Amino acid sequence: MDWVSWTSGSGERSGGWPGQPAADKIVLLGKKIPLGQAAAWRDQFHSEWRFDRFSLEDWGRLLSAGASIARWEGAERLRGNSAGQRREQDKQGWGAGRDNREQDKKDWEMGFPVCLYDRRAGGHPRWRELCAPDMDGAQGVAEPGRMPAAREVARFAALTAGRSLLQPELRGLLEAQLPELAGSWRTLAQLAQLAGHAALMAGVAPAQTGRRRRFAGLLRGPALPRCRRCGSEVTRTAPCAGCGQSSCAYCEACLAMGRSRSCALLLRGSAVSGAAAGHAAPPAPADRQLDRWGLSPAQREAAAEALRFLAAPSAGRAATAAAESASSSARPPAAPSAVPVRPARFLLWAVTGAGKTEMIFPLLAHVLEAGGRALVATPRRDVVLELAPRLAKVFPEQQMSVLYGGSEDRWTPANLVLSTTHQLLRFHQAFDLVIIDELDAFPYHNDPMLAYAAEACCKDSGHFIFLSATPPKKLQRDAAAGRCGVAKVPARFHGHPLPVPKRTSFPGTDENISRKRLPSNLITELERSLQRDAQIFLFISRIQQIPPLLALLRSKLPGVRIEGTSSQDGERADKVLAFRSRAIRILITTTILERGVTVPRSDVYILDADSGLFDEASLVQMAGRAGRSMEDPTGRVFFFSRQANSAQRGAIRQIKQMNRIALSKGYLKVV
Ligand SMILES: [Zn+2]
Numbered sequence: 001m002d003w004v005s006w007t008s009g010s011g012e013r014s015g016g017w018p019g020q021p022a023a024d025k026i027v028l029l030g031k032k033i034p035l036g037q038a039a040a041w042r043d044q045f046h047s048e049w050r051f052d053r054f055s056l057e058d059w060g061r062l063l064s065a066g067a068s069i070a071r072w073e074g075a076e077r078l079r080g081n082s083a084g085q086r087r088e089q090d091k092q093g094w095g096a097g098r099d100n101r102e103q104d105k106k107d108w109e110m111g112f113p114v115c116l117y118d119r120r121a122g123g124h125p126r127w128r129e130l131c132a133p134d135m136d137g138a139q140g141v142a143e144p145g146r147m148p149a150a151r152e153v154a155r156f157a158a159l160t161a162g163r164s165l166l167q168p169e170l171r172g173l174l175e176a177q178l179p180e181l182a183g184s185w186r187t188l189a190q191l192a193q194l195a196g197h198a199a200l201m202a203g204v205a206p207a208q209t210g211r212r213r214r215f216a217g218l219l220r221g222p223a224l225p226r227c228r229r230c231g232s233e234v235t236r237t238a239p240c241a242g243c244g245q246s247s248c249a250y251c252e253a254c255l256a257m258g259r260s261r262s263c264a265l266l267l268r269g270s271a272v273s274g275a276a277a278g279h280a281a282p283p284a285p286a287d288r289q290l291d292r293w294g295l296s297p298a299q300r301e302a303a304a305e306a307l308r309f310l311a312a313p314s315a316g317r318a319a320t321a322a323a324e325s326a327s328s329s330a331r332p333p334a335a336p337s338a339v340p341v342r343p344a345r346f347l348l349w350a351v352t353g354a355g356k357t358e359m360i361f362p363l364l365a366h367v368l369e370a371g372g373r374a375l376v377a378t379p380r381r382d383v384v385l386e387l388a389p390r391l392a393k394v395f396p397e398q399q400m401s402v403l404y405g406g407s408e409d410r411w412t413p414a415n416l417v418l419s420t421t422h423q424l425l426r427f428h429q430a431f432d433l434v435i436i437d438e439l440d441a442f443p444y445h446n447d448p449m450l451a452y453a454a455e456a457c458c459k460d461s462g463h464f465i466f467l468s469a470t471p472p473k474k475l476q477r478d479a480a481a482g483r484c485g486v487a488k489v490p491a492r493f494h495g496h497p498l499p500v501p502k503r504t505s506f507p508g509t510d511e512n513i514s515r516k517r518l519p520s521n522l523i524t525e526l527e528r529s530l531q532r533d534a535q536i537f538l539f540i541s542r543i544q545q546i547p548p549l550l551a552l553l554r555s556k557l558p559g560v561r562i563e564g565t566s567s568q569d570g571e572r573a574d575k576v577l578a579f580r581s582r583a584i585r586i587l588i589t590t591t592i593l594e595r596g597v598t599v600p601r602s603d604v605y606i607l608d609a610d611s612g613l614f615d616e617a618s619l620v621q622m623a624g625r626a627g628r629s630m631e632d633p634t635g636r637v638f639f640f641s642r643q644a645n646s647a648q649r650g651a652i653r654q655i656k657q658m659n660r661i662a663l664s665k666g667y668l669k670v671v
């Protein structure tokens, strides 16, 4: 396609695209060159007056210099090899040292699989062809029989829409879904790009070298290349078999999902078409959409607010529509835009135990029933596994895929996707609705890579909903300033207020351990909890405190089964089960159990609540373990600490404030 267009010249007369300049010289890259590498060269390439006189060997050397004219000039000077020139280069600081230069020299002596076509040398309409020894040349490249049919390109484009895939992932997807086309992926990917259905690029892109960037570089040091898949800065290089370079940059941040590097091909499909609003009848009013879900009044009001947010066009939608109408039908459609347009955002701030899962059902239904695609992402695999059967039951007619490391649904096409946050790296502009659950939980918290991935997988015209009991301060500020929509669910589903933590003074766990003593106020409260038949979460700040504290407590409370667990405990799941079934009565734990675990009739003790390792969100989450069940809706929560600090005060303030809002809205049964 490209070959035909460039060799047939300009103007309607010869059948080329209008406005396409006639090419005089064409350099054809061989199949041995990785597509990602070729894409990187394409992005680096600028036309130069010197190219007119370039020989086949010159082209080979230019490409081995990364298609960078500056590096090529340096290499040419090095080829002169005189001592004077070398000193000159050392002064200019070109190259990264003698070893690299020797390697580069070897690289360009290996030669490159390229062909050079020259229209003028051949005499119109013939082209002179010069090829490196093991190249086949362009003969037959554009013959109809050798090109995949348009229908196959369309199938390829439909399959890769909404995806961001490295080459091995692309092949995996094709082998799973279109095995008959897997063999011609290379041609299909290029045709899809020419037709505007996909963008091909190198996995790692060089740093921007604009003027502004250079000035910034003076202050902050040189800019690093970036990974286009996950957005991280790339600091590592390694010798690479793919491109033969001695220092091929690769991304460490997303390495667990496959190696993104300078010569790796990254394919970004076009945005998934069929935005929800365009295709179906206007959705029913929020009230009627909510009737079937059996929500509590607090859940219902917040869900209605979120539905209104979904019904309003997203901020990005107007811009996208304008761009679509501007693109003319005479030209091939533009490749997916790189201009960032932020989808609209909404925070669903639901207290612990509010029943947030039920609230997302009407939101998903709203999008899915209008023909859209929806994603629920959560940082934790166990939440994915727990949620999957519930979603499957609520939406039996929807195609659903459940994604986590090693899941079998990896390449299953689906309208409803339930995923751990890392898996989002494989999507791009794929969803009309993205719901991120517990965005403040590890590993999403403060991870720019996952934030980047979450944003990239939502369509520009899509909607973003964050679900959290303890949203990060930044998001709270955005919501307060109106930069992001918000609805609070201040009451638990059972209509009882959140237990307010009681601060109690305490000499500190380490102090207790070294003196082999426990304060009587702690023992007294623990005995009260046991008497009222409560299960006891005992949170501590450091793993090393578990064994000595366990010994102390067992000696003080004989006959009570007490265990300890942490992230390093291989029997954690069994202990949590035994705790839930009341075989274990007191469970000493780190923040690993601060969320996700619900045990009826629980009291919560947080030792060293003034530790720097507990922030406000963490304290609210731990306190949220108490009073979760209808049978025991109150529960008791204690902050044992040497002193009050801002985290404890903030947590108590937040809990009291939610209770006040719940009371004023009439959500509480018991005052
Ligand atoms: Zn990366």
Ligand SMILES: [Zn+2]
Pocket (backbone or CB within 6 Å): 240, 241, 242, 243, 244, 245, 248, 261, 262, 263, 264
């Ligand atoms: Zn490489």
